[in-house]
Amino acid sequence: MQSLKIILLASAFNGLTQRAWLELRQAGHSPSVVLFTEASAVCEQIEHSGADLVICPFLKDRVPQALWSDSRRPVVIIHPGIVGDRGASALDWAITNELSVWGVTALQAVEEMDAGPVWATCEFNLPAGLRKSELYNGRVSDAAMVCIREVVEKFIEGFQPVELDYTRPSVRGRLQPNMRQADRSFSWHDCARFIKRCIDAADGQPGVLASLAGGQYYLYDAHLDSRSGMPGQILAVHGDAVLVAAGDQSLWIGALRRKPQPAEETFKRPARHVLAGLLNHVPVLDWSIATQPFSDEAYQPIRYRESGHVGELTFEFYNGAMSTEQCQRLAAALRWAKARDTRVLLIRGGRGSFSNGVHLNVIQAAQDPGAEAWANIQAIDDVCAEMLSARQLVVSGVTGNAGAGGVMLALAADIVFARADIVLNPQYKSMGLYGSEYWTYSLPRAVGPALAEQLTQACLPVSAIEAWQLGMVQEIGPRCPDQFSLWLLQRANSVLSDPTYAPVRERKSRIDQALIHRCREAELQQMQQDMLHDRNRFADRCEHFVYKRRVCGTPARLVEDWARVGLVERTELAS
Missing domain, CATH: 3.90.226.10 (2-enoyl-CoA Hydratase; Chain A, domain 1)
Structure with a gap:
């Protein structure tokens, strides 16, 4: 197979981007990474790199016009949705609406978000009960790699992507709005399974904003339990999690992020740590492997x-x-x-x-x-x-x-x-x-x-x-x-x-x-x-990681020589 110079344009070198980088190398290609910082800098890096193809495995930013309009190389977006699906909340809606089938689509970047011609698609069964991060790192990642492999093969063969046509019966996806907190909201009087689904659909980011213990918190890491009580009441603490009563049963909530005040930043932590003194009178369920080694408790980290x-x-x-x-x-x-x-x-x-x-x-x-x-x-x-x-x-x-x-x-x-x-x-x-x-x-x-x-x-x-x-x-x-x-x-x-x-x-x-x-x-x-x-500088790096600061540039270790040479030559000519 022909060896390609491929730019992986991404918002972060996350698990999927890493997997794409590894697999493309294994297949004999030469992938080089560009982390999205500022539009003009990204364009400068890519336009003069000599890349054959640009693939975006994980991109939260809009592709600059200078890139998608450049006929020298296609820019292909890996979108976590079926053909025709558009919008930034694809997985959130799929989990919320309890869809049985979902997919990933590789489409060419154009002016309109997620509306470009289709290069490849891969669908999969969507079991109930998956949280968003589990879905993304599992079935979505697997389907994305199928699409990336297909894009590379089709590019080598000279394939022309197929225009998105909503009149075709096979195009089932539609433009979906970005999911807001109002779309995620629940009442503690709702059934526990519904609440869990709301939290699962917001897992990772942004979490679900809810009232708890007299405050406002974003909720993560939910697990069902059979105990019951007054809806919204914290019934117990175990390890790092708190047990909250719902309309029928209850849920263990493992992580929280306090709603920030204006100009304040907060980050998620174990629920017991966040609530701290508010739990002084809450019963502690202290089972462990040593005390209950073959326990039938629903929540067992x-x-x-x-x-x-x-x-x-x-x-x-x-x-x-x-x-x-x-x-x-x-x-x-x-x-x-x-x-x-x-x-x-x-x-x-x-x-x-x-x-x-x-x-x-x-x-x-x-x-x-x-x-x-x-x-x-x-x-x-x-x-x-x-x-x-x-x-x-x-x-x-x-x-x-x-x-x-x-x-x-x-x-x-x-x-x-x-x-x-x-x-x-x-x-x-x-x-x-x-x-x-x-x-x-x-x-x-x-x-x-x-x-x-x-x-x-x-x-x-x-x-x-x-x-x-x-x-x-x-x-x-x-x-x-x-x-x-x-x-x-x-x-x-x-x-x-x-x-x-x-x-x-x-x-x-x-x-x-x-x-x-x-x-x-x-x-x-x-x-x-x-x-x-x-x-x-561990302290600074830790803070940068926790607060999810945007990168200042792409680490040199992720940039291949061929991508660096073009930029250096361009700089030398300009000087």
């Missing part, structure tokens, strides 16, 4: 079950962020699971991100962010320590994307199984951190010292296939989450007898705990400089 000689510990923390307290709960659960009469310990993620390491929002909100960061990194180190010291053979099931300490947490296991097409970011440097979670032990053990250094310094994503080729991952399972869960448990049950893992079992018998301890101490010495003394 950490849960456990056994199958044969495998103990399966699942943790599911919102957005993959792990606060000090969450890490402490997970470490306690691991200690309990390690004491069970099992031979394999499977630690796996839930339905969202696997883990992204420490909880930057909780750190930013702390009275002393540096001290909270320091406590958080030691707590997540304790989780890894429990895995590294387990008697059982430890298997990690990487169910979703992972970054920084989340990648290293997975690598603390003896064997790593990953779901197909996930993306890993095995680096800390872009956040101004040296890194911990025993990475100086686990990563070199997996890939060797030289490659470990390269991976942590390059600050580039790694696909599941690349991770397998490098030795970070031992096997890749199905992409479908349900199929992966079944496959994962089956593979965990087989690792004790599978001859492939005989060297792993033998290696475990001679593990050097003294070396492991020295790695932790050396890492924490470095992290102390980063978190307590801020030597690499």
Whole structure:
């Protein structure tokens, strides 16, 4: 296949943009990233780059006229909607209206938003109960990659995109308004399932504004419960979540963002943290793996079950962020699971991100962010320590994307199984951190010292296939989450007898705990400089991340030489 120079124009180098970048490289193309900053700067970068094609996997900004009107190269938008759908709230409406089928469409940028000729489309079944981020990172991402592959193939073949024609019966989508808070509103007297759907449709951004505990908050991370009470009343607290009564049953709300005052910025945090003193007289439901290991509670961020000689510990923390307290709960659960009469310990993620390491929002909100960061990194180190010291053979099931300490947490296991097409970011440097979670032990053990250094310094994503080729991952399972869960448990049950893992079992018998301890101490010495003394501007980077500041430009590591050369030559001519 012909190799193309492709610009990926995006508002952020998010999971989908990373996946597109990785897959295009794997296919032999040369993708270069342009992050949208200011229209004239973006045009300057692209017009003189020599790119064959521009693809926009995740673009919240309008494509400048100078780009879409340039006949030298098409600009293709990846829109998360079926053919004919238009507007910025496509997924919000699809979830709200409980549609059974949805899709992704690749269309050419024109003056009118989402109204251009169609290059490709891919539809999928839309199960009930998915939250927006889960839908976006799962079925939408998969369909988007199908469209991107088709666009590239059609471009090489000289395909001309098909004009959007609303008179055709196959064009079922329509222009939809941007969803407002009035469209998302609910009453606590409504049924719990309806309220959950409202919150699911606003997951990630912007959340649903509602009254709670006498204040106004944006709500996220909703889970159904069978308890009941006075609608709107907070019935209980468990972990980081609060249980709120609805018209029939109730919902656990895991995260909140206080409605800001004029000229104020707020960000989402665990619900219990946000409400704090308002919960003094609310009952605390204190179950845990140790006290109720096989609980039938509906809401269990950490849960456990056994199958044969495998103990399966699942943790599911919102957005993959792990606060000090969450890490402490997970470490306690691991200690309990390690004491069970099992031979394999499977630690796996839930339905969202696997883990992204420490909880930057909780750190930013702390009275002393540096001290909270320091406590958080030691707590997540304790989780890894429990895995590294387990008697059982430890298997990690990487169910979703992972970054920084989340990648290293997975690598603390003896064997790593990953779901197909996930993306890993095995680096800390872009956040101004040296890194911990025993990475100086686990990563070199997996890939060797030289490659470990390269991976942590390059600050580039790694696909599941690349991770397998490098030795970070031992096997890749199905992409479908349900199929992966079944496959994962089956593979965990087989690792004790599978001859492939005989060297792993033998290696475990001679593990050097003294070396492991020295790695932790050396890492924490470095992290102390980063978190307590801020030597690499971790505090600023954390704030930038939490408040979602717009990037100032595209990092050099994401710009290919061919894209940089054209711009440099143009600058030299101008001077």
